[in-house]
Amino acid sequence: MSIQSAVTISLVKEAEGGPFVFWHDLAAACAKAAELGYDAVEVFAPNADAIPVDELRQLTQQHSLKVAAVGTGGGWVIHKWHLCQPDAGSRDNAKNFIRSIIDAGAQLGAPAIIGSMQGRFEGAVSREQALEYLRAALNELGEHAKAAGVPLIYEPLNRYESNLLNRAEDTVAFLDTLDTNNVVILADLFHMNIEEANIADALRTYGKHIGHLHFVDSNRRPAGCGHMDYTAIASALKEISYDRYASAEAFPWPDSDSAAKATIDAFNQYLA
Ligand SMILES: [Mn+2]
Numbered sequence: 001m002s003i004q005s006a007v008t009i010s011l012v013k014e015a016e017g018g019p020f021v022f023w024h025d026l027a028a029a030c031a032k033a034a035e036l037g038y039d040a041v042e043v044f045a046p047n048a049d050a051i052p053v054d055e056l057r058q059l060t061q062q063h064s065l066k067v068a069a070v071g072t073g074g075g076w077v078i079h080k081w082h083l084c085q086p087d088a089g090s091r092d093n094a095k096n097f098i099r100s101i102i103d104a105g106a107q108l109g110a111p112a113i114i115g116s117m118q119g120r121f122e123g124a125v126s127r128e129q130a131l132e133y134l135r136a137a138l139n140e141l142g143e144h145a146k147a148a149g150v151p152l153i154y155e156p157l158n159r160y161e162s163n164l165l166n167r168a169e170d171t172v173a174f175l176d177t178l179d180t181n182n183v184v185i186l187a188d189l190f191h192m193n194i195e196e197a198n199i200a201d202a203l204r205t206y207g208k209h210i211g212h213l214h215f216v217d218s219n220r221r222p223a224g225c226g227h228m229d230y231t232a233i234a235s236a237l238k239e240i241s242y243d244r245y246a247s248a249e250a251f252p253w254p255d256s257d258s259a260a261k262a263t264i265d266a267f268n269q270y271l272a
Contacts, residue, residue, distance in 0.1 A: 003213075003237065003271045006040040006068035006247035007033050007260050011050060014077045019190070019220050020044060021248050021259045026052065027059060032257060034063035036264045042247045043110075044071035046078055048100035053107050060108070068245040069153060069212055070105035072098045073116045082119025083137045084130040084164070094119075095137055099144055106148035113186055113212065114141070115155040120163045130164060135178060142180035153212050155186035158194040166195045168202035175209060184211025188249065189228060193218045199229070200236035207240045215246035215263060215271070222250045222259040223266035230270040237271065246271050 009029045010020035022029035026043075033041055041060070045051045051070060060067060075081045075097035083094050094117055102112045121130035138154060145152040156162075156171045165171045171185060187203060187210050196202040203210070217226030224230075248263035 001243035003242060004039040004068075004245050005037070005264060005267045005271075006042050006245040007038050007263065008042045008044060008247060008249045010044040012044055012046050012074055012077060014046070015044065015073070019216070019249055019251050021222075021250060021252050021263070022256050023252065026055060029256075030059040030063050030065060032260060034065055036260055038065065038260075038264060040066040040068035040245060040247075042068045042071070042245075042249070044073065045101075046074040047097065048104040051101070051104040053104060056108055067105070067108040067110035068247055069113050070101055070108075070110050071113050071115065072101045076116040076119075082117050083114075084119035084121060084125060084133045086124050091133060091137070095141065098141055102141065102145050102148055102150070102152065106145070106150045109150065111145065111150040111153050111184075111211070113153040113155055114138075115157060115186070116161065118154070118157070118162060118164060127163070131174065134164060135174070138183050139179045142178065142182040146180070146182040151182055151184045151211050153186045154183050155188055155214075156191060157188075158191040160194075161191075166191075168192075168196065168205040172205055172209060185209045186212040186214060188214035188216070189233065190214065190216045190218070190220045190249075193228065200232040203233065203236040203242075204240060210240065210242055211244055213237075213242070213244070213246045214249040215267065216248065216250040220251055221253045222248060222262040224262050225253065230266065234270040
């Protein structure tokens with residue numbers, strides 16, 4: 001098994017300007033992804049009901065694509081819910097929102113990603129309390145995902161987006177305290193470039209825990225458009241026998257089609 005390529009499609013109006021390669025037109029994005037030789041698409045929808053399961057099943061079959069993962073960030077972007085809020089009601093809203101996306105993704109064989117929905121500690125919620133909320137939520141949602149037949153993907157973010165777990169060492173230590181064994185790590189090279197002393201070493205620290213990769217450059221432009229050292233990254237991924245997706249989560253720079261082309265070229269050069 002080797003690393004497989006994927007490209008992001010955002011269906012979220014409120015996320016415009018964000019780091020997603022294709023926007024809004026699922027059919028056109030799937031056609032272009034297939035034409036460029038991608039293995040899969042990663043879909044970011046506003047909520048579970050907005051994941052067009054039947055249409056996606058049809059489009060991916062037509063183009064011999066898979067669905068690599070589905071995002072849950074709509075709960076934060078649109079509703080401002082997250083898993084570490086002080087009131088139990090908001091935390092429950094966040095969990096229910098994520099649970100429904102896990103279920104929709106599972107119908108396509110795609111795991112859900114918890115990124116911005118993890119939240120942060122602030123105000124009345126201490127860091128210790130927030131990590132306890134996160135631990136409980138990942139245990140519960142991880143087991144829910146297991147019953148649905150998919151892993152649950154947790155994405156450490158950089159310090160400007162979360163103050164919970166920013167680095168591989170801390171994330172792995174936290175992961176070891178979970179009761180569920182169904183949570184895997186999303187290694188996002190953009191976040192890692194901000195936080196890690198050495199990205200390749202951090203990938204080795206994650207080791208077998210990595211279940212997904214956001215393949216992007218240092219400036220969040222497509223791979224090859226910044227100063228990321230992909231040779232070192234590729235050898236670390238080979239060392240840990242990484243064989244899941246490398247997904248283009250990058251700005252559509254200079255435009256969607258060019259970003260998708262740049263990423264697949266870099267993928268073929270370094271990871272294929
Ligand atoms: Mn990411």
